[in-house]
Each structure stands twice: as structure tokens, then as C-alpha cells.
Amino acid sequence: MKPHKTVRQRILKIGFYFILMIIFIYLLFPFYWAINSSLKTEAQLQMTPATMVPRDPATGEISPTLQNYRVVFDNQQFIRGIVNSTIIAFSTTALALVAGSFAAFALGKLRFRGKKPTLYLILAMTMFPQVTVLAGLYAVIRALSLPALISLILSYMIFTLPFTTWVLTSFFRGLPVALLESAQVDGATPFQTFYKIMLPLTAPALVTTGLLAFIAAWNEYLFALTFTSIEPTARTVPVAIAYFTGAVARQEPFGEIMAAAVLVTVPIVILVLVFQRRIVAGLTAGAVKG
Structure with a gap:
């Protein structure tokens, strides 16, 4: 029984690593091709x-x-887009x-009436597609005459704030x-605590949560395309790449678009590699304690 069991374990292990390799190649191949x-x-x-x-033809x-x-x-349009995206994503x-x-601290640790409905309301806010609120939000921003950068920061809070609150609530609760x-007992106020x-x-x-919110704001395209339509100088990187025309007239700048995409992706990869331990710690802590 033991030799058969050992062989079976080896086959399962080889199959596991084979599937893992396929997934690894599947995920990395688009970045390699870019x-x-x-x-x-x-x-x-x-x-x-x-x-x-x-290769040389x-x-x-x-x-x-x-x-x-x-x-x-x-x-210059691409450089300006990087600056705009950096300001918007960090803000x-x-x-x-x-x-x-x-x-999250209030929802996770304090007692007040209506806590559970508030949590469900926050979760419900993440279920609406962006396109459903785009028209109404654009009308409000036009009525208030807000600059494009400010309007994008406030608009991105619609999908980053509910997610951040929900994840941090689970962590505070644990x-x-x-x-x-x-x-x-020591006399600290709730704010000091x-x-x-x-x-x-x-x-x-x-x-x-901060890194995931940053990635969401950095990669967002629909709101950025709409709100910067009347203010081209405020275009973010995804919109700048979409309007990329290249150096030669009547040319589809596929190589230049891929180069721009690689340059935009590199900062995200660096951030993930730098903070990977804290990311794993945050995800596992929220999953176990929540």
C-alpha cells in the first residue's frame, strides 16, 4: 500500500506543478508579449x-x-498623463x-444603531457598474463646474471608498x-484609541487596501475618458495611450502603444513586489479574523 500511495502522491504533485506552470505562463504571457x-x-x-x-526581417x-x-x-501628452495619473491615484x-x-473603526468596534444596514449599504454600493452612474455624475460635475482632476478624484472615491471601508471593517473587527x-480604562477618547x-x-x-485602491484609480478609463473630454490637459495615462498617434502620420503605432503600456505597468509591479509581504499579511489577517 505504501509504494502505491507514494507513487500517487508524486503524480498528484507533478500534476499540481504542471497546472501551476500553465497558470503562470497564462498570466505572464500578455506582459511578455507587450x-x-x-x-x-x-x-x-x-x-x-x-x-x-x-528578429531582423x-x-x-x-x-x-x-x-x-x-x-x-x-x-508630451504621455508625460502629462503620467503626472495626472500619479496625482489622481495618490490623492x-x-x-x-x-x-x-x-x-471601519466605527463599524468594526463601536456600537450604534443601524450598523448592519450601513454595512450592507456600503457593500451594495460596490455592485453598481460604473456606466450606470456615469451620466448622472457627469451632469452633477458640469453643474458644479469642477476641474477635471478634482472631479476624477471625487468620482474614484465611489468605488475605492466602499471597498476600503469593507475590508478595513473586517480587520478592525478582528x-x-x-x-x-x-x-x-486609561481615559483615552475614542479618537485617541x-x-x-x-x-x-x-x-x-x-x-x-491602499495598493488595490491605487491600482483601481491608476487603471480607470471610463470616467477619465468622459470627464477629460473638455479638458485634454487633464487626461490620465490610459486615456493618453488611447489617443496615442505615434511619430509617423497615418500609422498604427502598435509598438509605441506597447512601450507605453509597459512603462505604465512597471510602477504597479514594483509596488506589489515592494509591499508583497504586507499585502499577504493584510489579506490573510482579514480572512482569518474577519
Whole structure:
């Protein structure tokens, strides 16, 4: 029985790693193909069949080029889009974390009437597609004559704040009640208990939710396309890439679009790699304690 059991375990282990490898390739291949396409010239992009690495059409030798990246960095619209996206994403994340942490502390640790309906209402707000609120929100912003950057920050709070509040509420709820009671015995106010005791303990959850909120604001396209239609200087990176025309007239700048997409994706990858331990800690803590 034991040899058969050992063989079965090895087969299951090999199958597990094989499936894991397929998933790994499936997830990374689009990013690899974007990098591969960004290092090709127009002639290399038109080669059939497509090559897995940049090759010279005449000799077949590997010959990558950085011309697409040079064109992208020379595009002022793209540079302005990066600046706008950075301002909007960081502002949205900061506001979502500040407001969401206050709300999560109240919903997770304080007692008040209507707590459960409030939680369900917050969860319901995340279920509406963006397109359903786009027209009404655009009319309100036009009536208030808000600048495009301000309107985007406030609009992104619609989907980042409910998510941040919901995740942080689960985390606050898992913290020991004894901490809150000890602070009350020592004479601390609820606000002092929040920012001196509870908030430092939520650092993993803050990093997790903050990073996810940042990614959502950085990648958002629909609101950005609509609200910057009358203010082109406020276009974010996704919109700037959509309007990308390239360096040559009447050319489909596929290589330059791929180069721009790679440059936009790199900051997100770096953030995830830097904060990966806190992200995992925040996700597991919320899952176990919530």
C-alpha cells in the first residue's frame, strides 16, 4: 500500500506543478508579449508568422530596438498623463484610506444603531457598474463646474471608498476588544484609541487596501475618458495611450502603444513586489479574523 500511495502522491504533485506552470505562463504571457512587441520596429511587427523575440526581417538575427520607448518619452501628452495619473491615484488612495479607516473603526468596534444596514449599504454600493452612474455624475460635475482632476478624484472615491471601508471593517473587527477596553480604562477618547492604538495595528490592511485602491484609480478609463473630454490637459495615462498617434502620420503605432503600456505597468509591479509581504499579511489577517 505504501509504494502505491507514494507513487500517487508524486503524480498528484507533478500534476499540481504542471497546472501551476500553465497558470503562470497564462498570466505572464500578455506582459511578455507587450515587452516583445515594444522592442520591435514597424517592419518586425509586420513579420508573419510573428516571432517570439525581435528578429531582423532580412537576416533573422535577434535585433531589439528602443526606438518605441524614445518616441514615448518624447510624447508630451504621455508625460502629462503620467503626472495626472500619479496625482489622481495618490490623492484618491489617501482620501479613501483616511475616510475608510475612520468608518471601519466605527463599524468594526463601536456600537450604534443601524450598523448592519450601513454595512450592507456600503457593500451594495460596490455592485453598481460604473456606466450606470456615469451620466448622472457627469451632469452633477458640469453643474458644479469642477476641474477635471478634482472631479476624477471625487468620482474614484465611489468605488475605492466602499471597498476600503469593507475590508478595513473586517480587520478592525478582528482586533482584540481588550485593547479598546484598556484604552477606555486609561481615559483615552475614542479618537485617541483609534489613531494611537488601533490604527498602527492595521498597517498590513492599510497597505493592502491602499495598493488595490491605487491600482483601481491608476487603471480607470471610463470616467477619465468622459470627464477629460473638455479638458485634454487633464487626461490620465490610459486615456493618453488611447489617443496615442505615434511619430509617423497615418500609422498604427502598435509598438509605441506597447512601450507605453509597459512603462505604465512597471510602477504597479514594483509596488506589489515592494509591499508583497504586507499585502499577504493584510489579506490573510482579514480572512482569518474577519
